[in-house]
Amino acid sequence: MGLEIKFIERKVHPVMYVIVPLAAFSLAFLCGGILMSWAGVNPIAGYGAFISGIIGSHVKFADTLVRTTSFLLIAVGLAFALRARVFNIGAEGQYIMGAIVGTWVALTLQDHLPPALTITISLIMAIIVGGLWAGFAGYLKATLGINEIVLTVIMNWLAFKLLQWLLRGPLKNPLSEMWPMSPPVKAKIPVILPGTRLHLGFILAILIAIGGYFLMFKTNYGFKLRVVGVNPNAAKYAGYDVKKIIISSMVLSGGLAGLAGAIEILAVYHFLYEGISIGLGYTSIIVALVGKLHPLAIIPSALMFGALYNGVVYLQSALGVSYTLSKAMEGMIYLFVLISEVFLKYRIAIVRR
Amino acid sequence: MKKPIVSMRGIVKKFPGVVANDHIDLDVYEGEVLALLGENGAGKTTLMNILYGLYRADKGEIYVKGKKVHFKSPKDAIAHGIGMVHQQFMLVDELTVVENIILGLKEYGIVLNLKEAVKKIKKLAKEIGFKIDPWQKIWQLSAGEKQRVEILKALFRNIKVLILDEPTSVLTPQETRELFKTIRKLVVNNIAVIFISHKLHEVMEIADRIVVLRKGKVVGRLKREEANPQILAKLMVGREVFLEITRKPKKPGPVVLEVKGLKALSDKGILALKGISFRVRTGEIVGIAGVAGNGQKELAEVLYGLRKPLEGRIYLFGRDITDKNICERIKMGISLIPENRLGLGIVGDFSVAENLILERIDENLFSTNLPLLSKLNIKKINGETLLKYSKKLIDEFNIATPSPYAKARTLSGGNVQRLILARELGRKPRFVIAEEPTAGLDVSATEYVRKLLLEMREQGYSILLISGDLSEVLSLSDKVMVMYEGEIVGAFKPEEVTVDDVGLMMTGVKRMPEEAIKRIWD
Numbered sequence: 001m002g003l004e005i006k007f008i009e010r011k012v013h014p015v016m017y018v019i020v021p022l023a024a025f026s027l028a029f030l031c032g033g034i035l036m037s038w039a040g041v042n043p044i045a046g047y048g049a050f051i052s053g054i055i056g057s058h059v060k061f062a063d064t065l066v067r068t069t070s071f072l073l074i075a076v077g078l079a080f081a082l083r084a085r086v087f088n089i090g091a092e093g094q095y096i097m098g099a100i101v102g103t104w105v106a107l108t109l110q111d112h113l114p115p116a117l118t119i120t121i122s123l124i125m126a127i128i129v130g131g132l133w134a135g136f137a138g139y140l141k142a143t144l145g146i147n148e149i150v151l152t153v154i155m156n157w158l159a160f161k162l163l164q165w166l167l168r169g170p171l172k173n174p175l176s177e178m179w180p181m182s183p184p185v186k187a188k189i190p191v192i193l194p195g196t197r198l199h200l201g202f203i204l205a206i207l208i209a210i211g212g213y214f215l216m217f218k219t220n221y222g223f224k225l226r227v228v229g230v231n232p233n234a235a236k237y238a239g240y241d242v243k244k245i246i247i248s249s250m251v252l253s254g255g256l257a258g259l260a261g262a263i264e265i266l267a268v269y270h271f272l273y274e275g276i277s278i279g280l281g282y283t284s285i286i287v288a289l290v291g292k293l294h295p296l297a298i299i300p301s302a303l304m305f306g307a308l309y310n311g312v313v314y315l316q317s318a319l320g321v322s323y324t325l326s327k328a329m330e331g332m333i334y335l336f337v338l339i340s341e342v343f344l345k346y347r348i349a350i351v352r353r
Numbered sequence: 354m355k356k357p358i359v360s361m362r363g364i365v366k367k368f369p370g371v372v373a374n375d376h377i378d379l380d381v382y383e384g385e386v387l388a389l390l391g392e393n394g395a396g397k398t399t400l401m402n403i404l405y406g407l408y409r410a411d412k413g414e415i416y417v418k419g420k421k422v423h424f425k426s427p428k429d430a431i432a433h434g435i436g437m438v439h440q441q442f443m444l445v446d447e448l449t450v451v452e453n454i455i456l457g458l459k460e461y462g463i464v465l466n467l468k469e470a471v472k473k474i475k476k477l478a479k480e481i482g483f484k485i486d487p488w489q490k491i492w493q494l495s496a497g498e499k500q501r502v503e504i505l506k507a508l509f510r511n512i513k514v515l516i517l518d519e520p521t522s523v524l525t526p527q528e529t530r531e532l533f534k535t536i537r538k539l540v541v542n543n544i545a546v547i548f549i550s551h552k553l554h555e556v557m558e559i560a561d562r563i564v565v566l567r568k569g570k571v572v573g574r575l576k577r578e579e580a581n582p583q584i585l586a587k588l589m590v591g592r593e594v595f596l597e598i599t600r601k602p603k604k605p606g607p608v609v610l611e612v613k614g615l616k617a618l619s620d621k622g623i624l625a626l627k628g629i630s631f632r633v634r635t636g637e638i639v640g641i642a643g644v645a646g647n648g649q650k651e652l653a654e655v656l657y658g659l660r661k662p663l664e665g666r667i668y669l670f671g672r673d674i675t676d677k678n679i680c681e682r683i684k685m686g687i688s689l690i691p692e693n694r695l696g697l698g699i700v701g702d703f704s705v706a707e708n709l710i711l712e713r714i715d716e717n718l719f720s721t722n723l724p725l726l727s728k729l730n731i732k733k734i735n736g737e738t739l740l741k742y743s744k745k746l747i748d749e750f751n752i753a754t755p756s757p758y759a760k761a762r763t764l765s766g767g768n769v770q771r772l773i774l775a776r777e778l779g780r781k782p783r784f785v786i787a788e789e790p791t792a793g794l795d796v797s798a799t800e801y802v803r804k805l806l807l808e809m810r811e812q813g814y815s816i817l818l819i820s821g822d823l824s825e826v827l828s829l830s831d832k833v834m835v836m837y838e839g840e841i842v843g844a845f846k847p848e849e850v851t852v853d854d855v856g857l858m859m860t861g862v863k864r865m866p867e868e869a870i871k872r873i874w875d
Contacts, residue, residue, distance in 0.1 A: 219731050221730070223707070233696055
């Protein structure tokens with residue numbers, strides 16, 4: 001007798017979009033707890049540290065929001081590319097390019113211009129270069145039909161290698177001796193909550209998410225972009241310039257990733273080093289997907305992932321949980337969230353044929 | 354009384370939102386042609402897919418030779434002697450006829466013994482009077498030949514009941530006649546044929562018994578002697594329909610579209626248009642007859658701008674538009690009502706209202722300027738005018754939708770076509786390419802579309818009508834051209850020719866002289 005697993009699409013009550021991810025988190029935590037006790041860590045203490053890492057104090061919560069900022073910016077950008085069905089896996093590289101350009105411009109201008117102007121110019125340049133970096137991949141996809149996934153992954157490596165080379169050459173801090181790092185950036189994005197690291201970039205990211213929502217759902221551009229994503233043939237038939245939309249969605253996506261990179265330097269690290277590339281660009285793909293590629297829904301999604309990220313980091317530093325274990329827990333949570341998506345959308349039935 | 358070879362009892366099949374089959378009883382006897390007649394969506398194909406093991410019925414039983422059976426897949430159905438030829442052929446283009454026929458048969462094992470199979474195929478083909486080369490690749494065959502391969506494939510498996518789903522929809526009149534001959538031979542060999550169709554005259558010609566379905570229920574069981582087209586039509590749609598169309602004579606106006614020496618490649622890189630020239634004038638319908646796949650699709654795409662021509666020029670109101678893109682052509686008043694409605698014509702996940710302005714979203718009427726961003730052609734969608742405009746079109750074209758916000762893919766086939774027509778005609782185009790505008794529509798929707806096309810003609814629109822339905826082309830068009838292998842092999846006024854002549858042209862047997870074809874465009 002043949003058995004078959006069927007995915008039956010179902011109607012979902014909006015509340016479920018909140019409940020199901022939360023349930024997924026709980027399950028992931030349960031498994032994570034087992035993992036921790038297996039590794040000899042008391043899970044209760046572990047989760048205590050985890051939660052305290054997120055909201056333990058206003059400083060920690062502010063740090064969570066700082067992490068949220070980069071996720072939010074990158075994921076909102078990705079939402080545009082993914083909605084147009086351009087699989088931009090290159091946010092990491094675009095983010096690195098933004099960080100490089102932001103640093104470079106700031107270092108060049110900071111002794112000649114006031115900080116506000118230095119910051120503004122360096123952010124704008126980061127957007128432009130991030131946008132061009134991604135737009136190049138979009139251009140090759142649109143005109144030559146080159147697979148954007150392969151292309152953007154390769155370009156991520158290119159960006160990272162460029163970063164490594166610059167830090168050992170033109171951008172190297174002469175005082176840092178053997179450490180590959182840039183000279184300090186003196187122009188700093190202002191902090192909005194004194195005593196914490198929460199900076200103006202967070203407000204900017206929220207505004208960009210709102211603007212992104214407007215662009216995607218309330219303008220003719222967003223309309224055409226979404227048509228290209230769901231039915232490219234109909235878009236062509238309706239006379240849309242599909243190539244232009246593909247390229248521009250990548251430019252938007254790369255521009256925001258570049259902006260996130262520059263903000264990270266100008267607000268958080270204040271110098272450039274290899275450690276800025278920690279996979280935020282990849283994680284942001286999940287952030288965007290969990291946020292349903294909807295710029296406003298990406299706000300809570302980014303917050304969730306920002307919290308998760310910082311919680312795991314704190315768990316690691318506070319309890320001395322190994323890096324691998326904490327990464328495993330992080331991965332498990334992603335996995336559960338992604339699987340829960342499937343269960344949310346579909347009723348899964350085993351049927352006899 | 355003879356015992357039925359297949360009996361279906363109380364078959365119920367529900368799909369989300371519809372009851373496709375509502376307690377249907379059906380008997381099939383040896384050596385008869387049973388016609389299943391009904392509009393699209395009446396449940397004919399669903400019922401047969403259940404009999405063929407593709408679907409499982411929610412309720413009801415199937416008996417073969419009096420024994421109750423449960424089919425888990427078509428394999429079981431075939432094992433019980435039931436075969437089916439689908440509307441879309443299930444053949445592998447790259448393989449030969451013989452390979453396709455033995456595909457999936459275990460007894461031919463891993464090392465294929467094709468020669469033996471070929472012998473059997475040739476014998477079977479001879480029995481029913483087919484001419485076929487078993488070593489030919491499927492892609493080299495015409496639609497009619499592919500259908501024969503499908504029939505042979507079924508016979509090869511020793512079936513006793515053969516289901517033919519809308520078998521004539523892809524055939525020329527001659528091929529249809531050939532098919533009917535084949536069916537008669539099958540019947541003589543004691544095979545039962547279930548013939549699914551919505552074409553009345555075919556059913557009247559070939560069927561011994563007729564079962565009429567409407568909305569999932571059997572509404573009539575008749576012997577052929579008891580039936581006539583009027584009775585059947587009434588049963589099918591539940592009311593009287595006009596089967597005849599009257600076209601008022603009209604003097605054509607100035608030339609709207611002129612095409613000179615158009616050549617273009619198909620997707621496969623074969624020359625699909627081999628130098629096409631014609632003219633369309635204001636207020637006339639120019640029909641293109643021909644078996645699907647003779648360049649009609651490519652012609653429509655080239656005219657609309659979806660495909661680039663190799664050679665030749667296209668003029669709209671005397672202006673060369675050959676190098677213009679689709680957007681510019683739309684602005685100049687070209688419109689395409691595509692055959693591929695769901696894939697090209699609508700965006701299923703978008704609302705009806707949004708679909709109604711798909712091509713007009715950039716217009717200032719629907720998008721208001723924003724400061725700065727307007728330079729980048731980014732404008733704010735004007736929701737209110739959009740809604741008002743879509744409501745107007747929904748009323749005007751009678752689109753049955755729960756609301757303008759309903760997703761377009763929830764509409765029925767006929768209403769999807771109404772939506773497309775509403776959108777295309779709503780922007781007042783000057784030249785309309787109607788590609789298979791009634792294909793797959795039920796009788797009432799077909800009637801609506803045909804009336805609308807004639808109405809447009811009255812209003813002075815120019816229409817290029819591409820249709821595989823010969824009677825449609827002949828009854829609606831002022832002028833007809835026949836396409837065969839990328840060429841125009843005939844052009845005439847419909848009253849000047851007989852259906853048989855057209856059929857011969859469609860199959861490449863007959864060809865009008867060059868001068869006679871040219872004469873028609875002056």
